[in-house]
Every structure is written in C-alpha cells, then in structure tokens.
Amino acid sequence: MVKIFVPRDMLAVALGADQVAAAIAKQAQVENISVQIIRNSSRGMAWLEPFVEVETAKGRVGYGGVKVADVAGLFAAKFFEAGEHKLGHGLVEEIPFLKNQERLTFARAGITDPVSLSDYMAHGGYEGLKKALALSGADIVKEVTESGLRGRGGAGFPTGIKWKTVHDAKADQKYVCCNADEGDSGTFADRMVMEGDPFLLIEGMTIAGIASGATKGYIYCRSEYPFAITALKEAIAVATAANWLGQNIQSTEHSFHLEVRRGAGAYICGEETAMLESLEGKRGMVRAKPPIPALVGLFGKPTIINNVLSFCAVPFIMAKGAKAYAEFGMGRSRGTMPFQLGGNLKRGGIVEKAFGITLRELVEGFGGGPYMGKKLRAVQVGGPLGSYLSADELDIKMDYETLAAQGAMLGHGGIVVFDASVNMATQARFAMEFCAIESCGKCTPCRIGSTRGVETIDKIVAGTNREANALVLEDLCTTMTDGSLCAMGGLTPMPVMSAFKKFPEDFGLATHKQAAE
Amino acid sequence: MAKKSVVTDLTFGKSDPATPICAKHGNRPDALLEILHDVQHELGHVPETSLPFIAHALNLSRAEVYGVATFYHDFHMKPTGKHVIKICRAEACQSAGGFAVIAALEKTLNIKLGETTPDGRVTLEAVYCLGLCPMGPAALIDDQPKAALKAHAVEALVKELA
Numbered sequence: 253m254v255k256i257f258v259p260r261d262m263l264a265v266a267l268g269a270d271q272v273a274a275a276i277a278k279q280a281q282v283e284n285i286s287v288q289i290i291r292n293s294s295r296g297m298a299w300l301e302p303f304v305e306v307e308t309a310k311g312r313v314g315y316g317g318v319k320v321a322d323v324a325g326l327f328a329a330k331f332f333e334a335g336e337h338k339l340g341h342g343l344v345e346e347i348p349f350l351k352n353q354e355r356l357t358f359a360r361a362g363i364t365d366p367v368s369l370s371d372y373m374a375h376g377g378y379e380g381l382k383k384a385l386a387l388s389g390a391d392i393v394k395e396v397t398e399s400g401l402r403g404r405g406g407a408g409f410p411t412g413i414k415w416k417t418v419h420d421a422k423a424d425q426k427y428v429c430c431n432a433d434e435g436d437s438g439t440f441a442d443r444m445v446m447e448g449d450p451f452l453l454i455e456g457m458t459i460a461g462i463a464s465g466a467t468k469g470y471i472y473c474r475s476e477y478p479f480a481i482t483a484l485k486e487a488i489a490v491a492t493a494a495n496w497l498g499q500n501i502q503s504t505e506h507s508f509h510l511e512v513r514r515g516a517g518a519y520i521c522g523e524e525t526a527m528l529e530s531l532e533g534k535r536g537m538v539r540a541k542p543p544i545p546a547l548v549g550l551f552g553k554p555t556i557i558n559n560v561l562s563f564c565a566v567p568f569i570m571a572k573g574a575k576a577y578a579e580f581g582m583g584r585s586r587g588t589m590p591f592q593l594g595g596n597l598k599r600g601g602i603v604e605k606a607f608g609i610t611l612r613e614l615v616e617g618f619g620g621g622p623y624m625g626k627k628l629r630a631v632q633v634g635g636p637l638g639s640y641l642s643a644d645e646l647d648i649k650m651d652y653e654t655l656a657a658q659g660a661m662l663g664h665g666g667i668v669v670f671d672a673s674v675n676m677a678t679q680a681r682f683a684m685e686f687c688a689i690e691s692c693g694k695c696t697p698c699r700i701g702s703t704r705g706v707e708t709i710d711k712i713v714a715g716t717n718r719e720a721n722a723l724v725l726e727d728l729c730t731t732m733t734d735g736s737l738c739a740m741g742g743l744t745p746m747p748v749m750s751a752f753k754k755f756p757e758d759f760g761l762a763t764h765k766q767a768a769e
Numbered sequence: 770m771a772k773k774s775v776v777t778d779l780t781f782g783k784s785d786p787a788t789p790i791c792a793k794h795g796n797r798p799d800a801l802l803e804i805l806h807d808v809q810h811e812l813g814h815v816p817e818t819s820l821p822f823i824a825h826a827l828n829l830s831r832a833e834v835y836g837v838a839t840f841y842h843d844f845h846m847k848p849t850g851k852h853v854i855k856i857c858r859a860e861a862c863q864s865a866g867g868f869a870v871i872a873a874l875e876k877t878l879n880i881k882l883g884e885t886t887p888d889g890r891v892t893l894e895a896v897y898c899l900g901l902c903p904m905g906p907a908a909l910i911d912d913q914p915k916a917a918l919k920a921h922a923v924e925a926l927v928k929e930l931a
Contacts (some may be wrong), residue, residue, distance in 0.1 A: 263901045266914035298903035437859030440900035475806070475843055476899050478912055516802050516841030519897060533801035534833070535840040551799075593903060595864035600903020632860055636897075668861045668902065679860070686859075686897065
C-alpha cells in the first residue's frame with residue numbers, strides 16, 4: 253500500500269486538487285496498484301499546488317503543480333515509487349523554501365491529516381494543554397507573558413498582559429473569543445492553520461480558557477473561508493468526543509466548550525469590538541473603548557480576544573517553555589511570525605521565520621521576486637491598512653518597532669508584491685474606496701472622510717487644482733488618523749499617504765528629485 | 770372584532786420558513802447571523818417578508834433584524850441568480866491582473882458587479898479577499914474556489930455554468 257498525499261487546502265482545491273485526487277485513485281485502480289490517498293494539509297508552497305506527495309522509505313517526495321492531465325504520466329514514471337518526473341521536487345523536507353524556515357506554528361503543515369486527532373497527537377499535539385492542565389491559571393499566564401508573545405492580529409499587544417487582566421477579573425462567566433475574521437488582503441495564515449491544523453487553534457483556546465477561568469469559547473470565522481469552517485467544526489466534534497473539549501476535560505475540574513460562528517462579509521468585524529457586536533447577533537458597529545473587552549467584552553463579560561495565530565503560538569510555549577519561544581526573534585518582537593507572501597511573486601506562500609528577517613530576504617530570497625522577471629515596484633506590508641514600501645526600502649527588518657519607525661506596520665504579516673505595471677494613485681484611491689465600502693459608519697472621519705478621499709484623489713489625478721487638492725488630501729488624512737474611532741479609518745491614511753509621498757509621479761505631481769531641481 | 774395581538778397569537782409565523790430555522794437555533798438573538806445564513810441557504814435570499822417572523826421568534830424589534838440583514842454584504846434581500854460568482858477585488862488579486870478578469874466577466878455577462886443577468890442565470894459580486902493571495906486572481910463560484918484566473922479564459926468559465 254502506497255501512501256499518497258493530496259492537500260485538501262482551499263487553494264489546492266481551487267487549483268484542481270479534488271480532480272487530481274480522483275484521477276490518481278482511478279488510475280491506481282486501472283493499473284491495479286494499491287494506494288491510500290490522504291487529504292493532508294498544505295505545505296504552504298502555493299506556487300506548487302496541487303502538491304502531491306508520496307511516502308517512501310527515505311521520506312516523502314513531492315510533485316508540484318499536478319494537473320489531471322499529468323496523472324497518467326506520473327504513473328508511467330512510477331511516481332508511487334518516487335520515480336523521476338518533470339514535476340518532481342525530490343525529498344520534500346529538502347526543498348529550500350521549506351528547509352530554510354523556522355516553523356513552530358506551521359510545524360505540522362502538509363504533514364498531517366487536518367482532522368485526524370491521532371495524527372495531531374503523534375506530532376506533538378496536546379502536549380501544551382497536558383502541561384497547562386496541571387498548572388494554575390496564574391502560572392499559565394506567567395509562562396505566556398515570559399514568552400514575549402504579542403498579538404499577531406496586528407496591534408502587537410502583549411498576550412500575557414491581556415490574559416492576566418481577564419484572569420484577575422471577577423465574574424460569573426468569562427469568554428474566550430478567537431478573531432478569525434482574517435479580512436486583510438494578502439493574509440492567509442489564519443485560513444491555512446484553521447484548515448490545516450484546526451486542533452492547534454482548539455488547543456490554544458482551551459489553554460486560554462483554563463488560564464483565565466473562561467468556560468465558553470467562540471471562533472468568529474469569516475464566511476469567505478468555507479473550508480476553514482468545515483474543518484473547525486469537524487475537529488471540534490472529534491475533540492469533544494475524545495474529551496479534549498467539553499465538561500471535565502481529561503477528567504480534570506476544567507471545562508471548556510467551543511463554538512464556530514460565521515461572519516457575513518463585513519471587513520469591519522475584524523475589529524475586536526465590532527466582532528463582539530456581531531457575535532451577539534448585531535450590526536458590526538465599533539464600540540468606544542474604554543471599557544476594554546478584557547473587562548467588559550462579549551455579553552458584557554470579561555473576554556480574551558486573540559487572533560488565530562496568537563492562540564496557535566501558545567501550545568508550543570506551554571509544551572517547550574517560554575524561554576524556547578523567546579529565543580527566536582529580535583528586540584521586543586519575540587518568537588516567530590508566519591509571513592504570508594502574496595501578489596505578484598514567483599513563489600508565494602507561508603514563510604514562518606523569527607522576527608528580524610529582512611523584507612528583501614522574504615520577497616527576493618523566498619519569493620523569488622515578481623513573476624516573469626519583471627521589476628518590483630512596491631510592496632504592501634500589513635494588509636489594506638498597511639503602508640506601501642518602495643523597492644529601495646527592502647532591507648528593512650521585519651519586527652514591530654522597526655516597521656513602526658519607518659511609518660509602516662507589520663499587521664497580520666501579509667506581504668503583497670506589485671511589479672512595475674502598478675499605478676500607485678489607483679492603489680491609494682482603492683484604499684479610500686475600500687474604507688468607504690467597509691466603514692461601519694459610526695464615526696464621521698471614517699464614514700465621510702473616505703468618500704471625500706476618493707473624490708480628492710480623483711481631482712488630483714485629473715489635474716484639477718492639483719497642488720491645493722494635495723493639501724486637502726493630507727489634511728483629510730490627518731483628520732482620519734487622529735479622529736477615527738478605530739483602526740479602519742485611523743489607518744487607511746497609511747497606504748494612501750505612503751503611496752502619495754513615495755510615488756508622487758503617479759499622481760501627476762513632481763517627484764522629490766524633480767522638485768529639488 | 771379585535772385583531773389578534775402578535776404577542777398572544779401562538780400561530781404567528783408558523784407558516785413562514787424562517788420560523789423553524791429560528792427554533793433550530795434555540796430562538797437565540799445572538800444566533801441571528803447564523804439564522805440569516807441558513808434562511809438564505811434554504812431560500813436563496815432573505816425575503817423581507819420573513820423579517821417580522823424572525824424578529825418575533827428572537828424577541829427583537831423588526832428594525833433590529835432589518836438593520837442586521839442590511840448591514841452585512843453576504844445577505845441578499847432579493848433573489849440572486851442561479852449561479853453566484855464572487856470575484857476578488859482586493860490588492861493581492863489586483864497585483865496579478867484582477868481588474869482585467871473583472872472587466873472580462875462584466876463584458877461576457879453584460880452586467881456590472883452587484884448585478885444579476887436578466888435571465889436570472891448569474892449574479893456577479895465583489896468579494897474582498899478569499900485568502901488565495903499567492904495565486905490570484907481568485908473567485909468563489911457557487912462556493913467552489915477558483916484561483917489563477919485569466920481574463921482570456923473567462924468566457925469558457927462562464928459557459929460551463931448551465
């Protein structure tokens with residue numbers, strides 16, 4: 253029996269993985285070869301999807317970009333015995349893109365069947381929770397604090413401090429909420445970990461529940477991720493049946509119940525207070541802070557809200573210790589970050605590395621630069637609210653503080669690359685337009701400012717009172733930055749102004765060089 | 770004869786398809802989004818006529834239910850086409866030629882984003898990121914993901930939809 257792996261990841265399926273798996277099964281039957289097809293998670297090498305792997309005595313070998321039309325040829329080349337084929341990549345573990353990573357969160361990516369609990373446990377799963385079950389809440393909080401873990405959703409707030417606030421709060425009911433409304437364009441790490449390793453998120457949230465005394469958890473997952481929702485629901489059912497969720501987990505006094513809730517296509521619900529409103533069945537309107545959700549959160553109760561990747565970092569921290577995690581990283585950014593390479597790149601996908609790697613190593617080293625050898629012109633880091641960086645800023649180190657000093661932000665670690673064909677005035681206009689579409693409408697700078705922003709950029713590009721309107725745009729951006737209730741309106745000026753300042757020629761304005769002459 | 774009050778009329782909403790869906794979710798007001806998703810899944814849209822029954826079942830005001838149904842992009846108050854194409858308009862897909870694919874879809878279907886073909890066959894919608902960013906442009910066609918779309922291949926793609 254030959255074990256053949258075909259990912260069930262949404263991107264692999266989008267590129268034909270289901271059809272490829274069916275074709276392999278059919279061909280195996282025709283050729284009377286005994287195979288077991290396992291729908292594994294994705295390795296995160298997007299450009300090689302569907303990436304078919306075969307188990308051999310030396311380890312797994314991979315074949316990338318497999319189409320249904322290639323299946324007969326693969327059988328002819330005896331791929332099931334690791335035979336040579338033009339799509340072959342040899343031993344998967346030796347592929348440089350994978351070999352040069354430091355995968356903690358994505359340690360099991362591509363290796364396991366996402367909803368197999370025995371696979372999960374055979375690869376280190378639930379080691380963290382086992383340790384946590386023997387500790388007091390305060391001790392768990394201490395471990396997480398010492399690891400230096402900061403919120404991976406974008407704000408970078410120390411996770412341990414947030415957990416301590418909820419731990420210390422007195423209430424009859426507390427909640428743990430996972431913000432899985434990964435709406436930022438160019439980010440897909442949450443999706444991949446939820447689809448590919450759902451038990452990891454469940455384990456991380458369960459530890460958060462035990463640490464804080466919360467017995468009920470919600471995963472708020474965006475509806476654009478149907479595969480993630482399915483995988484999570486399957487995994488929750490499996491974990492509950494095995495008593496890793498529910499009443500008296502593993503016969504201890506700890507109980508934790510978990511539920512998945514679907515979003516409904518509103519970007520603003522990635523803002524934590526809008527997400528709480530949505531979880532309560534209401535319009536996703538941002539709440540004013542204070543009070544902070546750690547004290548007055550879901551249904552008015554103390555609530556831990558973390559991003560998917562924050563929860564998913566916790567099982568490693570508990571299993572291997574805070575120190576092991578904190579050894580990765582630089583400055584105040586400890587641990588690893590699953591960076592997401594997207595857009596116009598030869599090799600896009602997940603690159604998990606310690607903080608401190610340069611943007612150049614990511615987009616040129618791992619990513620291979622824009623496809624078809626075109627020249628890179630701009631990189632947007634941190635989603636639709638993140639700054640655009642120009643081609644001469646690529647040596648910047650990826651950590652929270654270095655990026656902030658450069659007027660940029662890490663956000664959720666999404667990196668979108670644009671080649672020379674991009675028009676940055678179009679990108680700036682899009683940022684304002686997106687804000688206008690997705691604003692919840694509660695505060696004026698965001699609701700009205702974004703619409704006025706689109707109009708003003710149109711005027712600048714059309715050459716109507718260009719210099720005066722450029723001032724209006726700057727003024728408008730200042731108002732939005734300082735006056736908006738949340739990050740939606742507050743950060744939209746980042747892509748707008750970075751495009752405007754760094755690429756003035758696209759707006760019909762003189763470049764800095766021309767202006768100086 | 771006095772009209773029956775909504776509050777005391779136990780048969781209120783019994784014939785509406787939304788009522789059993791609310792019951793399935795325990796008539797919990799916090800499950801409103803899930804309820805609206807399920808109603809839409811069953812009926813193809815969220816009919817405005819169902820909103821009062823949902824409000825009644827969850828003990829909410831009609832305004833609250835209407836407010837939620839209209840706030841979220843996912844919910845349609847009018848019937849959609851037989852097929853729904855959700856095409857990504859966000860940055861990563863833009864960098865890979867997403868706008869050209871959208872233009873080709875609009876031309877082939879002869880409708881704009883947010884519209885349905887007059888024969889009710891296809892609805893074309895914008896979506897902002899499907900998380901398939903390294904291999905854009907991406908779309909969801911009747912909940913089936915598609916990636917690495919090409920403008921010149923759009924016509925064939927649309928033809929496949931019966």
